Amino acid sequence: MQSFQEIIFKLKQYWAERGCIIQEPYDVEVGAGTMCPETFLRVLGPKPYNVAYVQPSRRPADGRYGDNPNRLYKHSQLQVILKPSPDDVIEQYLGSLEAIGIDLRKHDIKFEEDNWEAPTLGAWGIGWQVMLDGLEITQFTYFQQCGGIDLDLVPAELTYGLERLAAFLQVKDSVYDIEWTKGFSYADVRYRDELQYSVYNFEAADIATLWKLFDLHEGEAARLLKLYDPKSPDKKRFPLLPVYDQVLKCSNLFNTLDSRGAISVTERVGVIQRVRKIAVGVAQAWVDQQEEVAA
Amino acid sequence: MSLPFLLEIGTEEIPDWMIPDALENLRLLFEKLAIPHESVTMDATPRRLVLRAEGLPERLADSEERITGPAKSAPPQAVAGFARKLGVTIGELAIEATPKGEYYSFTRKVEGRRTKDILAEALPGLILQIYFPKTMYWTAKGGPRFIRPIRWIVALLGEEIVPFEIAGVRAGALTSGHRRLGAREIAVTTADYERRLRDHYVILSAEQRRQKIRKELTGIRVKPDDALRETLVYITEYPTVITGGFDPQFLRLPEEVLITVMRHHQKYFSVEDAHGKLAPQFAAVMNIDADPEGFVRRGNERVLRARFNDARFFWETDQKKPLADRVADLKHVTFQAKLGSYYEKTRRMMKIIKELGGKRLSIRAARLSKCDLTTELVKEFTELQGVVGGLYARAQGEPAEVWEAIYDHYKPESMDDAIPRNLAGQYVSVADKLDTLRGCFRLGLVPTGSRDPFGLRRAAQGVVRILVEGRVECDLLALLEGNQALIDFFADRVKFYFKDHRGFAYDEVNACMAAGWRDLVDLEARLVRVQKLRPTPDFEPLAASFKRIKNILDQAKFTGGGTIDPQLMEAGPERDLYDEYRRIAGQPIESVISRLRPKVDLLFDKVLVNAPDARVRENRLTLLKTLLAEFSTTADFSEIVTHS
Numbered sequence: 001m002q003s004f005q006e007i008i009f010k011l012k013q014y015w016a017e018r019g020c021i022i023q024e025p026y027d028v029e030v031g032a033g034t035m036c037p038e039t040f041l042r043v044l045g046p047k048p049y050n051v052a053y054v055q056p057s058r059r060p061a062d063g064r065y066g067d068n069p070n071r072l073y074k075h076s077q078l079q080v081i082l083k084p085s086p087d088d089v090i091e092q093y094l095g096s097l098e099a100i101g102i103d104l105r106k107h108d109i110k111f112e113e114d115n116w117e118a119p120t121l122g123a124w125g126i127g128w129q130v131m132l133d134g135l136e137i138t139q140f141t142y143f144q145q146c147g148g149i150d151l152d153l154v155p156a157e158l159t160y161g162l163e164r165l166a167a168f169l170q171v172k173d174s175v176y177d178i179e180w181t182k183g184f185s186y187a188d189v190r191y192r193d194e195l196q197y198s199v200y201n202f203e204a205a206d207i208a209t210l211w212k213l214f215d216l217h218e219g220e221a222a223r224l225l226k227l228y229d230p231k232s233p234d235k236k237r238f239p240l241l242p243v244y245d246q247v248l249k250c251s252n253l254f255n256t257l258d259s260r261g262a263i264s265v266t267e268r269v270g271v272i273q274r275v276r277k278i279a280v281g282v283a284q285a286w287v288d289q290q291e292e293v294a295a
Numbered sequence: 296m297s298l299p300f301l302l303e304i305g306t307e308e309i310p311d312w313m314i315p316d317a318l319e320n321l322r323l324l325f326e327k328l329a330i331p332h333e334s335v336t337m338d339a340t341p342r343r344l345v346l347r348a349e350g351l352p353e354r355l356a357d358s359e360e361r362i363t364g365p366a367k368s369a370p371p372q373a374v375a376g377f378a379r380k381l382g383v384t385i386g387e388l389a390i391e392a393t394p395k396g397e398y399y400s401f402t403r404k405v406e407g408r409r410t411k412d413i414l415a416e417a418l419p420g421l422i423l424q425i426y427f428p429k430t431m432y433w434t435a436k437g438g439p440r441f442i443r444p445i446r447w448i449v450a451l452l453g454e455e456i457v458p459f460e461i462a463g464v465r466a467g468a469l470t471s472g473h474r475r476l477g478a479r480e481i482a483v484t485t486a487d488y489e490r491r492l493r494d495h496y497v498i499l500s501a502e503q504r505r506q507k508i509r510k511e512l513t514g515i516r517v518k519p520d521d522a523l524r525e526t527l528v529y530i531t532e533y534p535t536v537i538t539g540g541f542d543p544q545f546l547r548l549p550e551e552v553l554i555t556v557m558r559h560h561q562k563y564f565s566v567e568d569a570h571g572k573l574a575p576q577f578a579a580v581m582n583i584d585a586d587p588e589g590f591v592r593r594g595n596e597r598v599l600r601a602r603f604n605d606a607r608f609f610w611e612t613d614q615k616k617p618l619a620d621r622v623a624d625l626k627h628v629t630f631q632a633k634l635g636s637y638y639e640k641t642r643r644m645m646k647i648i649k650e651l652g653g654k655r656l657s658i659r660a661a662r663l664s665k666c667d668l669t670t671e672l673v674k675e676f677t678e679l680q681g682v683v684g685g686l687y688a689r690a691q692g693e694p695a696e697v698w699e700a701i702y703d704h705y706k707p708e709s710m711d712d713a714i715p716r717n718l719a720g721q722y723v724s725v726a727d728k729l730d731t732l733r734g735c736f737r738l739g740l741v742p743t744g745s746r747d748p749f750g751l752r753r754a755a756q757g758v759v760r761i762l763v764e765g766r767v768e769c770d771l772l773a774l775l776e777g778n779q780a781l782i783d784f785f786a787d788r789v790k791f792y793f794k795d796h797r798g799f800a801y802d803e804v805n806a807c808m809a810a811g812w813r814d815l816v817d818l819e820a821r822l823v824r825v826q827k828l829r830p831t832p833d834f835e836p837l838a839a840s841f842k843r844i845k846n847i848l849d850q851a852k853f854t855g856g857g858t859i860d861p862q863l864m865e866a867g868p869e870r871d872l873y874d875e876y877r878r879i880a881g882q883p884i885e886s887v888i889s890r891l892r893p894k895v896d897l898l899f900d901k902v903l904v905n906a907p908d909a910r911v912r913e914n915r916l917t918l919l920k921t922l923l924a925e926f927s928t929t930a931d932f933s934e935i936v937t938h939s
Contacts, residue, residue: 105475108591109582113308142433153435
């Protein structure tokens with residue numbers, strides 16, 4: 001039986017052999033691998049880029065105190081970006097499943113329409129959920145827009161749900177029973193995260209403090225974005241990556257406030273707009289920053 | 296020589312529901328090329344759209360083109376110029392007689408183009424013109440758009456490749472087999488194409504895939520589900536049915552929930568036992584040929600178990616807070632940004648039900664109807680809104696009238712769907728839909744063309760059906776708050792319902808609606824009467840006479856409506872008609888039509904309505920107007936289209 005970490009090693013190895021840079025997880029909280037700068041910013045502009053990384057993804061509202069066998073506050077995604085997408089991208093993807101020991105002549109694979117959209121990022125794409133014997137194991141997306149910008153090259157984004165995949169391969173009914181590595185179950189490694197973050201997100205987080213933090217991060221992002229000057233000869237030095245971190249902070253705070261029940265439905269749209277505004281601002285400046293200053 | 300033509304557009308997986316329309320669209324685009332052919336066959340799998348035609352000519356027939364030049368009387372330079380432009384001598388020109396005079400002309404022979412050239416030129420544009428509801432680009436910004444990336448193209452006319460290119464893909468003679476069971480590149484000819492695909496586990500014909508599924512389902516008591524079967528036909532290239540089971544303890548959950556999980560989330564057929572009750576089994580359709588080791592079955596069973604566990608968890612958690620305690624929570628659920636929360640919507644619905652004459656239980660049903668929007672189960676299975684509320688209400692001891700009303704209140708969801716089963720459900724459903732309609736129309740969120748994001752047409756259609764079929768008598772116009780746009784919108788729905796859904800003739804519908812449509816139950820009764828009356832011999836002549844009366848009154852611009860003065864009447868037809876009118880007034884049209892009609896005919900035969908004496912004329916017009924009014928309460932018969 002392959003352990004959780006062996007599955008990850010094999011997938012990374014597989015994509016490394018196909019020209020991907022293997023990155024480590026981003027060190028700011030994100031709700032999905034898509035939000036990492038390695039995806040959100042790198043898909044912009046005309047430069048090809050192939051990258052793969054495992055990203056722990058936090059969804060405060062999905063936490064279940066470690067009680068639910070299939071739902072997690074923090075799950076792990078393997079995120080692969082192939083920009084531009086190769087013609088045989090689906091064959092390559094299917095090859096990755098074989099690399100982790102799934103004999104596709106004996107299993108049922110279907111591609112079911114599922115278009116992806118992230119309103120807070122001004123991003124959307126066309127694609128499928130990939131079903132393996134009735135289980136959704138991957139979201140496959142051809143990005144069309146990011147930060148409200150039409151993409152020069154169309155990247156393929158493959159997002160593997162690693163816990164699901166491991167539970168499938170190890171034939172476990174609960175993600176907590178997954179063998180992380182010999183002698184350690186998923187529960188041994190992650191149960192405390194699930195319990196404690198559920199308590200924090202649903203019960204303990206101080207709403208006023210979270211709002212204050214949200215305002216501070218948003219303010220810092222907005223302040224800096226105003227200073228970006230496309231005509232400045234020094235524009236390459238401009239700290240857009242740190243600005244983008246502020247966007248990620250806001251996004252995570254928004255999700256936490258939401259799970260805390262602190263955002264009414266009428267407010268919701270407005271807060272999404274606020275995050276989107278700074279996200280789009282960064283994306284636009286980022287595209288400009290790649291270009292030389294016009295003479 | 297007559298040639299077969301094969302076009303296969305090889306793509307990545309196309310959404311199943313778009314495929315039949317896309318095929319039809321491709322066929323029409325091909326027909327538009329006007330290349331003669333004997334037959335066309337269309338086929339598709341999720342990965343290929345295929346057009347096959349028989350009997351194309353190698354080249355189109357030669358034709359002649361006549362070019363008309365200057366008039367015969369034109370100066371010689373003009374004639375010479377015309378000939379020079381055509382590259383011929385003046386002697387080769389003909390003189391053509393036209394209605395406008397004689398003109399120089401020249402008939403040029405146009406050689407028929409090669410079919411292959413026409414196709415090579417037209418196909419790239421034609422393929423990219425196929426309509427899909429949503430398209431993507433995949434090469435780079437500004438590149439071609441299609442439903443999914445095009446990966447290969449087969450284009451053969453006879454034995455030759457029709458050469459063209461789209462998005463870097465060159466048309467050729469290589470197709471591709473099943474993703475896992477077939478080869479990636481397979482050389483084909485127009486003759487062996489379908490068989491070669493079959494060898495590589497692609498069943499090209501949707502009908503054959505459908506039959507395969509049907510045959511393999513034989514012997515399993517599946518709930519018939521044509522829509523699901525069609526989805527599976529177009530989501531597979533080699534469908535194979537397998538069955539699986541689940542723990543019977545899950546049968547304690549409501550069937551509706553279990554079936555929704557199986558059908559909507561897993562695309563399984565549910566299975567019934569001999570008594571028609573849900574059995575702990577399912578049938579799934581794989582896109583592969585066999586499952587000898589049971590991997591696929593066990594995988595699907597595990598997924599279903601996890602899903603059912605989730606549903607059970609939600610079902611149990613939600614019950615901890617009864618619906619009645621969730622009413623205030625609706626303040627936090629937005630109905631529409633400008634129309635407030637579901638809490639406010641619920642209040643308005645309760646008010647409408649009071650106006651409709653609904654009693655305590657109907658109002659309670661309305662009060663609880665939206666509470667399931669706050670439950671975990673509905674958040675997970677949104678398509679079960681209403682149904683879940685009804686199930687919780689039942690579990691929480693609400694009377695049948697209330698829980699059934701909640702359960703049914705989104706009905707009817709289509710023209711074929713049933714209306715709510717009890718009166719309370721009918722009230723709640725009507726109130727819900729009317730509130731949405733009123734609110735949206737007040738904000739100007741009115742459907743335009745094919746855009747109807749709030750489903751207002753369906754909502755109004757639902758109201759009409761419930762009022763008529765539930766026999767709910769009420770003043771519909773009063774409920775529309777005098778909003779003219781909304782009244783017109785409803786008038787269209789009422790017309791559509793009686794005409795297209797119930798099959799009444801359009802002029803009967805117009806005639807009866809012209810006599811009023813405040814109460815749709817009454818309108819239906821009048822329509823039935825007019826429909827019965829129509830084939831009787833007196834009907835059409837009387838309708839024609841009524842039209843004549845109406846025209847006379849219109850022409851005279853007669854507005855007076857005084858009393859009839861019998862003293863001013865002539866003896867004979869006029870007086871006879873008046874006396875007849877007095878005898879039959881107040882009786883239904885059916886029982887008097889045979890007596891009325893000859894009297895009306897006689898009046899028009901013998902009496903001049905526009906008498907010279909103004910008082911006599913006024914009196915006659917008053918008689919006609921009174922008559923018209925008396926017998927137009929059922930229908931405005933002048934709207935009937937007569938053949939006489």
